[in-house]
Amino acid sequence: MGFLDSIKRGLRLIKLDGKAAAEIAKDSNSTLYGWLFIIIAGLVNVLASLILFIFSPYELLYGLAYYVGLGLLWILILHGLAKLFGGKSKLKEYFRAQSHVSLLSWLSILTMVNIKFLPDIIGLMISIWSIVMTIVVVKAVHEISTWKAIIVALALPLILIILVLIGGLAYFGVLNPDQFLPSV
Secondary structure (H helix, E strand, O other), X not given: OOHHHHHHHHHHHHOOOHHHHHHHHHOOOHHHHHHHHHHHHHHHHHHHHHHOOOOOHHHHHHHHHHXXXXXXXXXXXXXXXXXXXXXXXXXXXXXXXXXXXHHHHHXXXXXXXXXXXXXXXXXXXXXXXXXXXXHHHHHHHHOOOHHHHHHHHHHHHHHHHHHHHHHHHHHHHHHOHXXXXXXO
């Protein structure tokens, strides 16, 4: 299977085809293409941010490494959570399928069109659809129920939202401790 065939399977995955996720997970060539998809998605995201900031080449490389590192960490955590819920897949198989979800991030280049809220709306749509795709991948590759796959896919975003809320409360609590924090 070549690179273009892998892209075609990724497009089937974007259409929420669970069979495509299972095919990708079984194909050993998809490991290399998965790495390429993640790296290209990182490059696209870094380039899309050029509209907002001017970066040095060092910062561009750092941004790429940051995106790839977070993507791998995300895959590791999701795989671990799926295993806790009875998932049957190996890490390499799950990596192959989940890395193809980053194909959707290639659309981030559209955020360079700076028309009012369009970049924000595009980014939000990509994020939401990536979560939906992750549910399909976890269900198909780990062979767990839909509800367990939903819990696995939503666990990290919900944890991040809670951490942001706690951070916000802590920040504003420090600004005016008489109202937010109990006095001793």
